Each structure stands twice: as C-alpha cells, then as structure tokens.
Amino acid sequence: MKYIETFSTALNRFLWLLMAVVSGALASCGSPSGKPGAGGIAISFDDHFIKEWYELRPVFQKYNAKATFFITCPDSLNAEEVSMLKQLEKEGHEIGFHGTVHAKSTELMAAGGPEGYIKAELEPGLRHMHAAGFRPTSYAHPGGNHDDRVDSVLLAKNFTILRDVAISRRKFKGFQLYAWPPRWMNAIYYAFDRQQKVDALMIDYDEVTEEEIAEAIQEVKENGTALMVFGHEPLYSAPSNGKYGFNVSFLAAVLREAHSRKLKFYTMSELPKVK
Known part of the structure; x- marks a missing residue:
C-alpha cells in the first residue's frame, strides 16, 4: 500500500504540473498577428542527409518552394555533396549551419x-x-540544446x-503525455x-497530422x-532501425497546401529581414 500511495502522490503531482503547463498554453492560444499579406511558411532540414534532400528538388520545383538546409559535420562534405x-x-534555397560536432552546446560552454x-x-x-563556398547566417541548435549564454555567442558571431x-507531442515510456x-x-x-531566436515545429514521422498542418497554414x-x-531525413515508409525523419508524402502535402493558399516560402535568414 505504501508503494501505491507514493506512486499515486507522484502521479497526482505530475498531472497537476502538466495541467498547469497546458492551462498556460491555452491562455495564450492562437497565433500572433504579423504583417498583412506576408503569410507564409519557413521549412528547414537538419543534419547531413544531403543526397536525400537533393532528391526532393522535383517536389520543391513543383510548388515553387524553397527551404533552409542546416548542415552539421561539414568536415565530412565531399565534392559531390x-x-x-x-x-x-542556386535554386533559391539557403544553406545554414548546425554545428561542427552536433554536441550539447551548454555542456561545451560549461566545460x-x-x-x-x-x-x-x-x-x-x-x-x-x-x-566550400558557403557563408551561413542562420543556425539551428543541435538537439535544441542552448541557453542565453550560447545564444549571445552565436549572435556575436554574426548569425542573424x-x-x-x-514538439507538439510528448511521450514518456510509451505513454503520450500531451498532444x-x-x-x-x-x-x-x-x-x-x-526576432532572432525562434522555434520550429518538428514534422518527423507521426509528430503532426496533415489536418493539423492545414489548420496552422x-x-x-x-x-x-x-x-x-523542420524535419530530418526524407523517408518513404515508416522509420526502422533507429531512423528518424519525415515522410516525403507528408512534406508534399505541406507544400501543396501552402501553395494552394498562395503563401510565401521563406528561408530562415529572410524572416528577420521582412519589413
């Protein structure tokens, strides 16, 4: 009984905290106001799936879309990449930076x-x-790990x-905590x-539905x-063997929806330049 009571107390505390977080989110729900006529979408991709990204060119061209590709481990870039x-x-996409070793920035800073x-x-x-001829002005935090100290260094290094x-869904030991x-x-x-510090919604496999994206658009x-x-590796079926990435058909649906509503496609570095 003691274990049950202890577990129940811990669970109740967790649920109370979760409800507090959800309540805070609901209190400010709905997207902010921007600039009339400027509505659009900024799509980005992380890591080093260069050949796989390159193979997406036909779908980008079909919808006249552009994106930002955040490169990590650039020391391993070969001539073909x-x-x-x-x-x-050349086709209007942006090449951004995603770190040299894809480490936790706060740990490197602490050390x-x-x-x-x-x-x-x-x-x-x-x-x-x-x-290699690239001068990145946008930066994606590896693993989303950073703090104000890290940000100040990056901004001082002229990242704009x-x-x-x-993440719209969070799971714990197989149980979905929220969506x-x-x-x-x-x-x-x-x-x-x-604004120079921004968040992007992960669209990797099973993270968000086409209906939810249509509502956001x-x-x-x-x-x-x-x-x-943003997403990672382009996938054509459910991920396996530890892979993580987005379904290419889902990306096509996002581009199609944005194109049908006559939205603008922005690269990440373009966003703070819009007046």
Whole structure:
C-alpha cells in the first residue's frame, strides 16, 4: 500500500504540473498577428542527409518552394555533396549551419567557456563551410540544446537567426503525455518582428497530422505570420532501425497546401529581414 500511495502522490503531482503547463498554453492560444499579406511558411532540414534532400528538388520545383538546409559535420562534405548544396543554393534555397560536432552546446560552454565552445563547435565547421563556398547566417541548435549564454555567442558571431525545436507531442515510456494542436503553439509562428531566436515545429514521422498542418497554414494566411517547421531525413515508409525523419508524402502535402493558399516560402535568414 505504501508503494501505491507514493506512486499515486507522484502521479497526482505530475498531472497537476502538466495541467498547469497546458492551462498556460491555452491562455495564450492562437497565433500572433504579423504583417498583412506576408503569410507564409519557413521549412528547414537538419543534419547531413544531403543526397536525400537533393532528391526532393522535383517536389520543391513543383510548388515553387524553397527551404533552409542546416548542415552539421561539414568536415565530412565531399565534392559531390558540395556540388549538390551549391545547386540547391542556386535554386533559391539557403544553406545554414548546425554545428561542427552536433554536441550539447551548454555542456561545451560549461566545460570550456565561450572560447572553448567556439573552438569546439563553431570555428572548425565554419572553416570547412567557408572553404566550400558557403557563408551561413542562420543556425539551428543541435538537439535544441542552448541557453542565453550560447545564444549571445552565436549572435556575436554574426548569425542573424537562431532556430530551436518545438514538439507538439510528448511521450514518456510509451505513454503520450500531451498532444497540442500546432495552431495553439505561438512560438512556431514568426510575427515579422525581427526576432532572432525562434522555434520550429518538428514534422518527423507521426509528430503532426496533415489536418493539423492545414489548420496552422490557415492561421498564417489569416494572421500574416510565417509557420516555421523542420524535419530530418526524407523517408518513404515508416522509420526502422533507429531512423528518424519525415515522410516525403507528408512534406508534399505541406507544400501543396501552402501553395494552394498562395503563401510565401521563406528561408530562415529572410524572416528577420521582412519589413
């Protein structure tokens, strides 16, 4: 009985905390107001799936869409991958930076301070990107890990926008703790207020439905904001063997919906420049 009572107490405390968080979210639900006529979508992709991203060019071209590709481990870029990225850039897409070693930034900062963080995670990768002909101005936090100290260093290194991670569903040991409709998640809508620290909704497999995305796209159409979303590896079936990524048919549905509503496609670095 003692175990049951202890577990019950812990569960009740957790549920109370969860309800408090949900209540706070509901109190500010609905996307913010942006600029009339500026409604759009900013799509980005993380890591090093360059060939797989390149193979998506026909679907981007079909809907006249552009995206931002955040590259990690640029020291491993080969000549073919550099050529692919340059072609993507030529077609209006953006090449951003996702770190040298994809480490937890706060841990690097704690271990070596700003100088150690810069030497480990920023400078080596940026040297490789510059040598390949890329000058990234947008940065995606590896694993969504960062704090104000990390952000201040990145902004001082002339990155104009820093992208974090937003998740609409959270599970714990196989149980779903919550599922928030994206239309309630203020942080994933860019209000064209020159904000440099932003969140994007993850659209990897089973994270969000086509109906939810359609509702979010309707929000940006009505409110003049930009919906920010991102994924990892393009997949053509359910993920297996530890893979994580988005379904290509889902991406096509997102692009089709945005195109049908005559939304603008933004790269990440374009967002803070819109006046």
